[in-house]
Amino acid sequence: MKIDGVIYLDHQATCPLDSTVFAEMTPYFEGRFGNPHSSDHAVGWRASQAVQRAASEIARLIGADPDEIIFTSGATEANNLALLGLAREGLASKRRRVLLSSIEHKCVLEIGRALSAEYGFSIEHLPVDTQGALDLDALENSISDDVFLVSVMGANNEIGTIQDIERISRIAGASGAYFHCDAAQAPSAMDVSRIADHADLVSLSSHKMYGPSGIGALFARRDLQPLMQPTILGGGQQNGLRSGTLPAALCVGFGAAARIAASEEGYHRREQLADLRDSFLKQLQNLPCRIWVNGPLDTERKHPGNLSVGFEGVSAADLLSRLQPKIAASTGSACTSGIPEPSHVLRAIGLDDERASSSVRFSLGKYTTLDDVSEATELIKEAILDLIGSGLLEVG
The missing domain is CATH 3.40.640.10 (Type I PLP-dependent aspartate aminotransferase-like (Major domain))
Known part of the structure; x- marks a missing residue:
């Protein structure tokens, strides 16, 4: 969408x-x-x-x-x-x-x-x-x-x-x-x-x-x-x-x-959304930097549209800045926007400040398409290559 x-x-x-x-x-x-x-x-x-x-x-x-x-x-x-x-x-x-x-x-x-x-x-x-x-x-x-x-x-x-x-x-x-x-x-x-x-x-x-x-x-x-x-x-x-x-x-x-x-549409929407999220993750795993997923690995215990991803060595704020105005994503809850501290949720699951500040929440919805996530992956890749070229990210 x-x-x-x-x-x-x-x-x-x-x-x-x-x-x-x-x-x-x-x-x-x-x-x-x-x-x-x-x-x-x-x-x-x-x-x-x-x-x-x-x-x-x-x-x-x-x-x-x-x-x-x-x-x-x-x-x-x-x-x-x-x-x-x-x-x-x-x-x-x-x-x-x-x-x-x-x-x-x-x-x-x-x-x-x-x-x-x-x-x-x-x-x-x-x-x-x-x-x-x-x-x-x-x-x-x-x-x-x-x-x-x-x-x-x-x-x-x-x-x-x-x-x-x-x-x-x-x-x-x-x-x-x-x-x-x-x-x-x-x-x-x-x-x-x-x-x-x-x-x-x-x-x-x-x-x-x-x-x-x-x-x-x-x-x-x-x-x-x-x-x-x-x-x-x-x-x-x-x-x-x-x-x-x-x-x-x-x-x-x-x-x-x-x-x-509450309808059958709602049930099927969740199933389709989980498949799309998993496809997005597979594409992100081919980026020129290491990533990890925050939250459950068991997809049965995870919001089907949620993908909280950490980009090793990358400042989430720098990454999102380079993605503007092409992608709308966030570093965490919109209700804590403007608070200059790592997410209390990410700290509660054991992330240190560096890893917490490298995490981006992508949340997909009923109108998100496979083309959307594929294009988003390419834009994220370009932004990371730009960070590497600017000397702001070293890939080991």
């Missing part, structure tokens, strides 16, 4: 809007523009019904019920509502320990700091192995009846690691701890049809599954909702948990994207 001539390989930052999704959203920007909370007339009723249908599609994607879906502005807000929304319940229960994996999204790590500073929770970061899989022995050794909550993402946004959500759920649940899963990347990476059976709280993002930006959702188990406090106050919409007028068009788009992700 090219955007204005640029080969787009940054789908884990954001996905393009699916044309089917856009078509379903369009009427709600035009004649069906009603406020879904206007309960006194038919225009509002129709908008409300559209939002409810969208909630049903999202619930179906993860195996939940529609009334357990709370719309948010995105996964970051959903993560905040999940963890901060339960903070008072944690204080009341006297459980003061929160366990987070060491490769969680930056927003979850920041929420952990807030839980520590503002509420007095003890925040513990669980280790992962060299491929990014949570150390389940460490989780079992850490879990006890004073643990309030465990938070582990479904699929990592930088190295693509897919976690064993079912087993993590069993370990957390055995002690009575709540389990939160940041599943923003998961629908494009794995079968999430039963994730609501395993997690008490699940965060989702529309634009990570070819839906519109600016909309996300939190699945919160029905019996858990009365224990939660809102993080946004106002008119008391969505059972009082998230105030504000819902954007009907965005909700409709999110629902359409969820329906497609």
